[in-house]
Amino acid sequence: MKILVMSDTHGDSHVIDKVREFYPEIDVLIHCGDSELSFSHEALEGIKKVRGNCDREKAFPEEEFxxxxxxxxxxxxxHLFNVKSSILSLSYRAKELGAQIVCFGHSHILGAEVIDDILFLNPGSLLKPRGRKEKSFAVVELNTTFFKVEFLTDDNQSIATHTFHRS
Incomplete structure (x- = not known):
């Protein structure tokens, strides 16, 4: 099972389409907000999507589970969990829901870590990355024993791969 995760595309529907073309057989597509597109935009069709602080349309849910x-x-x-300061509030919400994977954006900084058996994943930004020059997204491979996270550039070049063993 593979999941493609992107965030913070800020109005660039072409980069969404481009990234989707790299993985036509992906099982789940996720956009973590700040698409700045309409909820029904064709580039977001079939994508699990949430509302970012720059998304104006109320049709976007604040959360997907x-x-x-x-x-x-x-x-x-x-943004509602102040992830630029800490992921503590996000961690509390994840535990309330019983989440095993948390996907979020907002900071434009890619990263993945496991805390209390929960994978926290920020795919970075496909428009305005911070902390590095590469625009990025992530592909997560799920297996019964591990989560494998690969960060890729907008040209589908690998940046880094991390494997986290599931407990």
Missing amino acids: FTVNNVNIFVTHG
């Missing part, structure tokens, strides 16, 4: 292959996934933009 769903289960894939017995893995509970929580998606939010992150």
